Amino acid sequence: VKKTTDPPRLGVWLLTKRLSAKWCDFIIGDLAEEFAMRSVDSRIAAHAWFWCQAVRCLAAPPPVHRASMALERSRGDSRMHMVVADLCYALRVVSRTPSFAVAVVSVLALGIGANTALFSIVNAVLLRPLPFEEPERLVRIFTRTPAGVSFDLSPGKFYDWQRDAQSFEGMAMYPCCGFRGFALTGTGTARAVRAAAVSAGFFEIVRARPALGRVFRQEEDTPGGKYVVVLSDRFWRTEFGGNPDVIGRTVRLSDEPYTIVGIMPAHASVASWPPMACDLWVPLALSDEERANRQNHNLEGVARLKRDVELAHAQAEMDAISARLAREFPKSDGRWGAVVIPMQEAIVGNSRTMLLMLLGAVGLVLLIACANVGNLFFTRTLNRRREIAIRSALGAGRGRVFQQLLIEALLLASIGGALGLLVAHVTLDAASALLANHVPRANEISNDAHVLLFVVAVSILAGLVAGTLPALRAERSDLNAALKEGGRSNGAIGVGTRRVLIVCEVALSVVLLMGAGVMIQSLLALRHSNTGFDPNNVLSMKVTLVKARYPTSAQRSSFFDTALQRIRALPGVDSAGSIDDLPFIDGSAQPLEREGYTEGSPGGTSVVHVRQITPGYLRAMRIPLLRGRGIVQSDVDVLLVSQDAAKLVWGADDPIGRLARLPLLSKTALRQVVGVVGDVKQRDLSEPSTPTVYYYSRERSWGSATLVIRTSLPPTALAQPVVAAIHAIDPEQPVEDIRTMEQVIDSRLTSQRFSALLLGIFAGAALLLASVGIYAVLSYIVRGRTREIGIRTALGARAADVLRMVIVEGMWPTLVGIAAGTIAAMASARVMETLVFGVSASDPLTLAAVAATLAVVALMASLVPAYRALRLDPARVLRAD
Amino acid sequence: MWFKRKAPVLGDFEQLVLLGVLRLELQDSAYGAAIRQEIHARSRRDVSINAVYTTLDRLESKGLLKSWVGDPTPQRGGRRRKVYALRPAGVAALRQAYRAFTAMADGLQSRLELK
Numbered sequence: 004v005k006k007t008t009d010p011p012r013l014g015v016w017l018l019t020k021r022l023s024a025k026w027c028d029f030i031i032g033d034l035a036e037e038f039a040m041r042s043v044d045s046r047i048a049a050h051a052w053f054w055c056q057a058v059r060c061l062a063a064p065p066p067v068h069r070a071s072m073a074l075e076r077s078r079g080d081s082r083m084h085m086v087v088a089d090l091c092y093a094l095r096v097v098s099r100t101p102s103f104a105v106a107v108v109s110v111l112a113l114g115i116g117a118n119t120a121l122f123s124i125v126n127a128v129l130l131r132p133l134p135f136e137e138p139e140r141l142v143r144i145f146t147r148t149p150a151g152v153s154f155d156l157s158p159g160k161f162y163d164w165q166r167d168a169q170s171f172e173g174m175a176m177y178p179c180c181g182f183r184g185f186a187l188t189g190t191g192t193a194r195a196v197r198a199a200a201v202s203a204g205f206f207e208i209v210r211a212r213p214a215l216g217r218v219f220r221q222e223e224d225t226p227g228g229k230y231v232v233v234l235s236d237r238f239w240r241t242e243f244g245g246n247p248d249v250i251g252r253t254v255r256l257s258d259e260p261y262t263i264v265g266i267m268p269a270h271a272s273v274a275s276w277p278p279m280a281c282d283l284w285v286p287l288a289l290s291d292e293e294r295a296n297r298q299n300h301n302l303e304g305v306a307r308l309k310r311d312v313e314l315a316h317a318q319a320e321m322d323a324i325s326a327r328l329a330r331e332f333p334k335s336d337g338r339w340g341a342v343v344i345p346m347q348e349a350i351v352g353n354s355r356t357m358l359l360m361l362l363g364a365v366g367l368v369l370l371i372a373c374a375n376v377g378n379l380f381f382t383r384t385l386n387r388r389r390e391i392a393i394r395s396a397l398g399a400g401r402g403r404v405f406q407q408l409l410i411e412a413l414l415l416a417s418i419g420g421a422l423g424l425l426v427a428h429v430t431l432d433a434a435s436a437l438l439a440n441h442v443p444r445a446n447e448i449s450n451d452a453h454v455l456l457f458v459v460a461v462s463i464l465a466g467l468v469a470g471t472l473p474a475l476r477a478e479r480s481d482l483n484a485a486l487k488e489g490g491r492s493n494g495a496i497g498v499g500t501r502r503v504l505i506v507c508e509v510a511l512s513v514v515l516l517m518g519a520g521v522m523i524q525s526l527l528a529l530r531h532s533n534t535g536f537d538p539n540n541v542l543s544m545k546v547t548l549v550k551a552r553y554p555t556s557a558q559r560s561s562f563f564d565t566a567l568q569r570i571r572a573l574p575g576v577d578s579a580g581s582i583d584d585l586p587f588i589d590g591s592a593q594p595l596e597r598e599g600y601t602e603g604s605p606g607g608t609s610v611v612h613v614r615q616i617t618p619g620y621l622r623a624m625r626i627p628l629l630r631g632r633g634i635v636q637s638d639v640d641v642l643l644v645s646q647d648a649a650k651l652v653w654g655a656d657d658p659i660g661r662l663a664r665l666p667l668l669s670k671t672a673l674r675q676v677v678g679v680v681g682d683v684k685q686r687d688l689s690e691p692s693t694p695t696v697y698y699y700s701r702e703r704s705w706g707s708a709t710l711v712i713r714t715s716l717p718p719t720a721l722a723q724p725v726v727a728a729i730h731a732i733d734p735e736q737p738v739e740d741i742r743t744m745e746q747v748i749d750s751r752l753t754s755q756r757f758s759a760l761l762l763g764i765f766a767g768a769a770l771l772l773a774s775v776g777i778y779a780v781l782s783y784i785v786r787g788r789t790r791e792i793g794i795r796t797a798l799g800a801r802a803a804d805v806l807r808m809v810i811v812e813g814m815w816p817t818l819v820g821i822a823a824g825t826i827a828a829m830a831s832a833r834v835m836e837t838l839v840f841g842v843s844a845s846d847p848l849t850l851a852a853v854a855a856t857l858a859v860v861a862l863m864a865s866l867v868p869a870y871r872a873l874r875l876d877p878a879r880v881l882r883a884d
Numbered sequence: 885m886w887f888k889r890k891a892p893v894l895g896d897f898e899q900l901v902l903l904g905v906l907r908l909e910l911q912d913s914a915y916g917a918a919i920r921q922e923i924h925a926r927s928r929r930d931v932s933i934n935a936v937y938t939t940l941d942r943l944e945s946k947g948l949l950k951s952w953v954g955d956p957t958p959q960r961g962g963r964r965r966k967v968y969a970l971r972p973a974g975v976a977a978l979r980q981a982y983r984a985f986t987a988m989a990d991g992l993q994s995r996l997e998l999k
Contacts, residue, residue, distance in 0.1 A: 009961070026937060032963030033917035033933055039959055059932035065941055 008039035011050065014057040022060065023067045030060060085403070086410065093411040103383060104415060107376050111419025111469075113768070114372035115461055116426025121365045121761075122457045123431055124438070125358050127448040133347055134273055134447075136210035137307075142314065143349035144174065144304035144321070147340035155179045156304050157335075158289055159297030160328065164304075164341065167324045170317035174306040175205035177278045177287065179589065185256040185283075187242070195547065195737040196238070196256070199281040200288070206233075208307045209279065216250040216265030224286040231286065232261040236269035238282040258551030261285065275350050275444040278305075297335035298594065299667050305346070318343045350443045357758055358442075360834055364518055367511045368765045369461070371772045373468040374504045374511075378779055380412055380473040381501065405474045412470025413463065420462025424450070427458075442754060476500060498787075501780045505816040506823060508776045509857060512769040513824025514831055516853040519766035521835055521844050522759040528841030529752055534586065535683030535692055537625035538744035541711060542718035543585055545740040546729065548706030559703040562732065564636075566710070567619060569728040575716035580620030581708040582697075585744075586685050587751050588709075590614060591667075595652060595696055598662035598673060611648050612685045612695040613665060615708075620697075621680060623713040624744075631659040631678030634699040641699055642674045645682045648694035665698065674698060688751055689840040709740075718743040758838065773857070774864040781813045781868035792872050793880030802873055809872050813865030814858070821854045828853075891977040892946055900927060901939045902978050905949065905968050915954070915965040916940070940968055948974030 010031075018031050034056055041049035097104045132138045145153040146160060156176060165174045177199055185198045203224035206212070213233065223231050232254060234243075243249045253260040273279040293299075308317055321341035328336045384391070391404055399407075431448055438445035546566070553559045563581055570579045584590030593613045618634050620626075621643075634641055642663060649658045662673040682692035714721050722741050729736055742750075749756075785792070792805060828850065835844035842849070894902065904922040908914035920936050923929055943949045954965040970978075989996070 028963045029916060029966045030933055030937060032960035032965065033915070033920075035961050035963065036957075036959050037917050037921070056933055060934040063934060063938075065934050065937040 008042045010035045010038040010053055014053060018057055018060060022064050025067065026065050030065075085406070089407045089410040090414065092407065093414045096411060097414065100383075103379065104418075107379055107415045107469075108419045108422060110372050110376055110772070111416055111462075111465055112422035112426060114369040115416075115420050115423030115458065115465060116430070117365050117423075117765070117768075118362075118369050118461055119423055119427035119454060119458050120430045120434060121358075121362050123427060123450055123454050124434060124442070124445075124448055125362050126451070126453050126457075128351060128358060128442060128444045129355060130453065131444075131447065131451075133275075133350065134270065135346070138346060140172075140308045140310070141209065141346035142171075142306050142308060142317070143344050143346055144306055145342040145344065146300060147325075147342045149338035153342045153344070155300040156302045157297050157300045158294050158302060159332075160336065160339075160341075161302060161304055162294060163328055164321065164324060168306075168317070168320055170309060170312045170320050171306040172309050173204045173208045174304060175202045175208050176302045176304045177201045177205065179301055179303045187254070187256060195739050196283060197281040198232075198256070198283050198285055199278040200285050201278060202287040202289075205278070205284075205305070208305055210307075211267055211271040211279070213265035214268040215247055216263070218265055219284075219286045224288055226288050226290045230259055230261040231264045232256070233265040233267060233284040234263060235267050235272055235282055235284075237272065239266045256283075256285075257549045274446045276346075278303075297332060301591070306343075314343060314345065352443065354442050354754065356834070356837055357754060360518075360838060361758060361761055363831075363834075364515055364762055364765050367515055368768050368772075369465060370468070371508050371511050371769050371776075373465050374508045375772050375776045375779075376412075376415075376465075376469040377472055378501060378504050378776055380408075380470060381476065381504075382779070382783055384408060384473045384476065408474035409467070409470045412474070413466035416462045416466030416469065419465065420458050423462070424455075424458045427454075437757060438753070442757075472500060472504075498780075498784060501783070502816040505773075505777055505780055506820040508769075508773040509817050509820025509861070510824035510827055512766070512773045512857060513821055513853055514828045515762070515766040515769045516856065517824075517828040517850060518831070518835060519759070519762035520849040520853055521839050521842055521846060522755070522762045524842040524846070524849065525839035526752065526755045526759040529688045529755060530748075532684075532688055532841065534688070534748065535626060535681050536586065536744075538748050540715070540718055541623060541713050541744035542721050542725070543709050543711050543740070543742055543744060543747065544722070544725065544738050545707070545709045546736065546738055548736070550706060552733075552735075553706050556701075556703045559706045560701055562706075563617065563703070563708055565732055566729055567617060569731065570710065570712055570725055571619070573721070573724050573728060575714050575721060577713040577715055578619050578622040579710065579712040580623045581617045581710050582620050583615045583705075583708055585709050585711070585747060586683055587687070587747060590685060593665055593667045595648075596664040596666055597652060598664070609648075609651050609694070611651065612693050613668075614685075614695060614697050615703075616643075616697045616699060617708075618699070620711055623711045624683075625713070626683060627681040629679045629681060630657075631676070633678055634697075638677070638699055639701055640672055640674045642676045643678045643680050643697040643699075644676055645680055645692070645695040645697075647682050647692055648696050649676075649679050651694045663696075665696070668698075668704070688748070711744075755838075770856070770860055774860045777813055777817065777861050777864040778867060781809065781865050782871070784812055785809060785868045785872045788872075789875060789880055792875055793877040796875065797877035797881065805872050806869050809869035810862065810865045813861060813868070817858060817861035821857055824857075825850060825854065891973065891980045892948070894977050894981045897931075897935070898939055898943060899978065899981050900929070901936060902943065902948065902970065902974055905940075905970055905974075906978065909969045912954075912967060914968045919968075940966075943974065944968070946973075947971060948977055 015031055015035075018034075019027055022030055034053060038049050038053050041052055133141070135141055144156065144161075144164070146156055148154045158176070161174070161176050168174065185196045187194045187196045201219075203219055203221045206218040211218075214236070216233075218233060219231060223229055234249075234254075239245060239249065242254075249263050250265070251262065253262050255261075267284075271279065278284075308314070318341075321343055325336070325340045329339065394404060394407075395401075428450060431450070435445055435448040438448070546563075548559055548562060553562060567579050567581065570576055591613050592610055595609055595611050595613070616634070618636055618638075621628060621633055629646065631643075634643060644652070644658055652658065652663070653661060658676045658679060661676050663676065664670070664673055680697070683695060684690065685693040685695055710725070712718075712721060712725060726738050726741070729738055792808075796805065829845050832844035838844075900923050901919060904919035905914040907922055908918050916933055916936050919940075920931060920933055923931055923936075940949065940951070944951055948971055949968050950971055951966055951968045954967045956962045956964045
């Protein structure tokens with residue numbers, strides 16, 4: 004008997020059929036329960052309600068089980084879920100093909116590592132702010148010579164500028180040409196210390212505050228002022244063990260007592276800027292006569308711009324002041340100007356172009372690496388066409404396939420990037436040591452947040468560059484054909500894209516090889532350029548006498564005469580002499596006045612390099628004597644002039660026997676020219692020789708000289724006996740900078756050698772990568788055309804035909820690449836032109852050599868696949884089909 | 885988990901269902917029909933039983949609810965009930981939804997003609 008509270012049977016039956024087992028009991032039970040309740044009130048209403056609910060349940064029953072729910076959710080879920088799923092899948096795929104992963108990761112790690120290492124250098128040298136407070140307001144001040152070159156300051160001009168300029172908070176100066184040589188005496192053995200003499204206000208301008216004590220007072224920056232000294236943190240710790248009670252104590256420098264007034268903190272030392280890289284500071288203390296001097300340009304200026312004053316405004320003000328001073332002092336200041344340069348620019352100097360060029364070059368290497376990796380991805384993607392087709396058949400959209408392939412590329416690039424960072428970290432110490440003293444701020448090279456960001460960005464970029472093209476090609480592939488093929492590789496697909504990759508690789512390689520070729524030629528040209536002297540078998544060393552121990556010029560001359568005599572007596576010494584400043588070390592440039600010159604007469608005065616030498620110097624350096632005679636010990640105040648100087652000062656006239664004056668040394672003394680000697684490069688290997696005047700004087704006004712010794716022995720073997728000979732005269736005399744002349748020249752070439760070495764490595768890597776790329780593509784093409792080659796051979800094609808076919812296939816993208824690369828190399832020649840010497844950056848011979856090298860390498864790379872094509876057995880090929 | 889998981893944002897109907905469970909769970913009577921009736925009685929929305937179960941299932945898979953199967957009863961023709969209760973995450977999600985609603989409605993009572 005049917006109970007009146009039972010729900011309609013048809014409804015229950017329908018629901019039982021429609022609902023899953025999971026829900027059936029609960030839903031029908033619930034409906035039955037409520038139906039019974041409602042039936043108490045009204046059966047009709049209860050029925051109506053039941054059917055209404057039943058229809059809704061039948062139309063949209065609750066989901067069957069949770070697993071299916073999860074599937075549904077993942078399909079429509081957030082992008083992040085998909086990315087995570089793709090990442091997991093990529094990890095599985097990568098771990099299934101470890102050899103592929105290792106190849107891709109190692110190529111990218113090297114590419115990214117080289118880029119990161121170079122970026123670390125660029126970051127430290129060019130991008131990182133200088134370690135000063137508000138470094139953007141610090142500027143360097145130079146004079147501008149009538150020839151338009153930035154030059155050092157004379158005190159007279161500096162004090163006028165300091166008085167009149169309103170754009171600066173303060174202005175200070177310090178001597179150029181390195182440090183003032185001091186000997187730390189009174190400690191038993193004398194030791195050379197590096198001191199910077201700075202004018203009052205220097206520390207306030209650079210915002211260097213002492214950790215202990217104080218800095219100099221205005222009245223201490225005068226000749227009569229007290230002898231005071233501020234110590235660097237390093238000097239304080241090594242010499243005084245970091246004792247804080249040293250303030251007020253005295254230290255003996257060159258036998259003079261100096262009172263210690265302050266200690267600078269360690270962070271105040273800035274290795275890239277000489278006046279802040281020294282052991283100690285003393286006041287500049289110029290005499291009134293020196294302060295008034297407007298012609299002796301031997302000081303450097305530093306200033307701090309006032310807040311809200313633009314550099315251009317300061318420059319304009321300095322121009323106006325210079326113009327006024329030129330009218331006021333036409334003789335000394337006429338046509339001279341002033342130059343204001345940001346501190347960063349002054350310190351970095353011409354390293355900027357070189358570093359940016361190298362960064363560009365290493366970027367090209369990465370691009371080539373990416374092209375190769377892209378090629379690898381491409382091959383693999385094509386081998387996975389069936390898998391991709393199945394995924395598409397199961398509903399993966401084109402975007403989804405693209406995303407998944409790209410994520411694989413990005414994953415490998417990220418691993419490559421992480422390893423690249425490691426590579427960079429390992430190579431940085433070596434780079435820093437190699438560049439120390441030759442690239443400014445080399446000691447600051449390190450990895451920081453910028454470098455990390457760079458690695459991340461470059462890795463992503465490399466992944467995108469290498470992965471995009473293959474991924475795009477894959478999602479375009481024909482689903483139907485791929486499934487029909489059943490995983491067989493049939494025919495070469497995407498050959499066009501691969502050819503484009505080859506063209507790119509070859510073109511980039513041409514640019515790099517060209518750069519390296521030109522740079523190496525330039526280095527060789529510089530190394531073998533005629534310096535005017537013979538640097539082989541010459542030893543040099545610097546001797547700075549302690550002034551207090553050799554107060555008179557006679558004593559100083561006697562010391563050097565005795566020392567040279569003893570050195571000449573040593574076994575193996577051919578000749579020995581001395582000069583105040585060696586070639587390629589900053590030396591003095593001064594006006595030279597011909598006899599009879601009167602103020603205002605044109606052409607009477609010329610600026611020449613002036614060097615003080617002793618007899619024996621010319622012989623030791625093998626500087627040829629062209630006319631007249633050399634200097635001898637018995638001479639008093641004579642001059643030797645270089646050919647350039649003779650031409651500059653006396654024109655076509657014979658200078659021998661003429662008289663001339665060096666007004667900065669003595670306003671009255673006339674010296675006679677006794678000989679003309681060969682020209683010597685004094686400033687830089689890449690510059691032409693400089694007009695030079697050598698003088699010999701019994702009067703030795705300063706006690707610093709560089710001894711130059713020519714020997715028949717290996718020069719370094721002579722160092723010990725020479726130092727012993729000097730110490731035999733004065734055991735407390737420091738001897739510094741013991742170097743061979745070849746080392747002196749080499750030290751001028753470090754940055755060129757660094758560029759040539761790096762460019763050579765980059766070009767070699769590019770060549771290797773390009774040849775591997777050509778080989779890989781050709782192998783792929785030959786594999787794809789196996790059937791065709793088999794049929795051709797079976798139909799009677801000769802071996803030469805097959806060989807030609809494969810080689811032409813490899814050579815034509817190479818030739819297109821060489822043509823494109825030649826155009827690119829010509830375009831980039833403008834950047835290189837400023838960096839090379841003795842060779843044109845678009846040198847046609849080098850370009851021809853580069854093109855030939857690449858063509859030969861491409862031919863070699865084509866030979867193996869061609870040989871493989873030749874050895875195909877047509878019978879086996881056709882059977883396999 | 886090393887990070888704090890955010891409570892999921894609830895839809896309007898999910899809130900009603902969760903509140904229904906909260907009201908009924910103390911008597912262990914938070915099952916489909918009772919929740920449906922509670923929603924009907926209080927919000928005047930006559931919802932279908934399949935919608936209630938679909939939502940309950942989703943909330944359970946999100947970790948906001950737990951469930952167990954009760955004993956068969958004669959009123960249900962010997963069929964069993966599926967009884968639900970809130971998990972702490974469900975309480976947190978409801979709390980967040982409630983706070984958001986009251987915060988947004990604060991000061992608007994007169995304009996909504998609630999006073």
